[in-house]
Amino acid sequence: MEKYAIAPQVDFVLIAGDLFEHRTIQPATLNQAQLALQALKEAGIPVLAIEGNHDNRPYGTKTSWLRYLASWGLLILLEPGDTAAGEPFYFPWDGERGGYIDLECGVRVLGSYWYGSTAPKAIEQISEAIAQLPPTPYPNILMFHHGMEGQISRYQGALRYADVAPLKAAGVNYLALGHIHKNYEVEGWIFNPGSTEANSVEEAGFDRGVYSVEISRGQVRAELKQDYQQRSIVRLKLTLRGTESLEEVELGAIAQVQTAITQGKIDPTAQPIVELRIDGQVGFDRLELDIRKLQQPLQEMSNALIFLLKYQADAIAYASHLAEDASRIQIEQEVFMDLVVAHNTYKKRAPELAQGLIALKDLQMEGRSELEMYNFVQTLLHNDPSS
């Protein structure tokens, strides 16, 4: 705000939805918003906002934190009127409520709600309502919280260009979008800056920022600004082949982080977010790797604000082919063989240990004591002919 709004003395600021993560917010969160908005107010820069899907007013209620901020004069919340109650869809901002505002700098800004899946229908209604407004010689800006199709995967209900085209026909020069956390621009009049920060490591690869915009003689010049403090996010991956010992896996993880630091990918002074995903296969019981213990040195090395250690490796599983007429003894033998072969430490002695496990099972069936079975296992494990 200081760098891209107050210092260059812009005429106004748009917040196109989801200022807050939740409808119900903590005092510190409200305080943070108030401080930023107060600074803009003192600089004489009006802030115009709409609700998003995260901070919208629940159906049937009249209050929200955005309305609270508006009532204290910290922002102008542009909301269409209640047509069911006889209000026009768009009426001018009267200092407390309104769906649009004509600013002295020479622009008309219109608001909207969060419409969810009914957004295409709402756009038709908005287009018609814009056409019925008193004419203006100024450019029209519409704030709308919804995403366009083709920008991110796994997003149901995205708007097609044909859905928003009626807005252009109705005279919208700049469609100020929010919702998708990735920057994109469509056809020189639809602009989505992306979220101000990555909200998850999955969003780390997205471009994002804030748009600094000038509209001159109907021509839009929007420049994405990204030179502000954004938390550094580094994603690393360690793929295991299943041949590594437990110690080798731990050392491999440490080496992976050390290499990233040496190569400058991780800057410990920036207190980054670091994700290390361990995938592939492990040749031991996967629970033997103590993730919590391993995380500590990795976090200390990288000086990460958060170190996300994601352990997604599977234990190697073998399944030997068994004849259809295999006996119970043969089936047991193969099952124990497959289990032992999958473990790096024991696989060299697999046939002997598999026999030992069958014998252990027999001891159990005979009702032998736990001490007796314990001694049997001790003898079996320590009777290693190779050592």
Place this chain on the structure above:
Amino acid sequence: MPRFLHLADVHLGFDRYDSKERTQDFTMRSTMPWKSMRSPLKLILF
């Protein structure tokens, strides 16, 4: 010639970066300007 800043999806108050431990980059300590004005109050029980 209007000049403006367009931003969206600030998500103040979000549990960022898939971490339940880390909630906010900004805490009361970093944003509370009137902290220094607070003075200890005696609790009176009736």
